Amino acid sequence: MESIELFAGAGGLGMGVSRAGFTPRAVIEWDRWCAAVVDHFSDAIVKNPIVGQTSENPRLREWHTKNLDRLPGLKFMRTLWVCDVSGGPFKFTATKPGTTPLGLEQAHRDLRISPAEFDEVAAELGRTLAFLKVPKPETDEVLAAFAAHKGEVTAGYVAKGG
């Protein structure tokens, strides 16, 4: 008998079914895509005029200009976070813990990200997913998971005049 495995993770199930006599035809793990998406998306954010190096938000402008030595580490943390929300097996451990294990409010509070800036980052993520030809169901899932954390990410925003 033959098997096709989606979401293979570390591959334990594939090894098990092959020991049980199945011939794996395909073993697919989307974390590879997760890393590719985060990599492409994080670079696009640096260049994005609204939230990157020329942002009107001085904190985002400064981070994307002076802190780029931290970008590889940030990509790693973002990848772990996405892997964790999408069911593991990797676990995200925050350097600035929020109120929940995956909470993002403390990680972003000092950046004072506005709702409009958040939406621009979501749009950039959508463009990355389209560029990498991620199928529509996964695209919808990733964008919905991203949008679900808007309140946390923008918790440090202080409205102008407020």
Ligand code: HEM
């Ligand atoms: C749901 C949406 C988002 C997710 C899942 C996310 C994910 C993360 C993660 C996992 C970290 C690292 C936290 C840690 O070190 O413990 C982080 C930090 C950071 N995020 Fe986000 N983020 C989101 C939205 C945004 C937005 C809209 C921006 C605006 C450009 C942004 C910019 C940054 C920056 C600059 C850092 C580094 C902060 C530092 O150096 O302390 N993020 N993000």
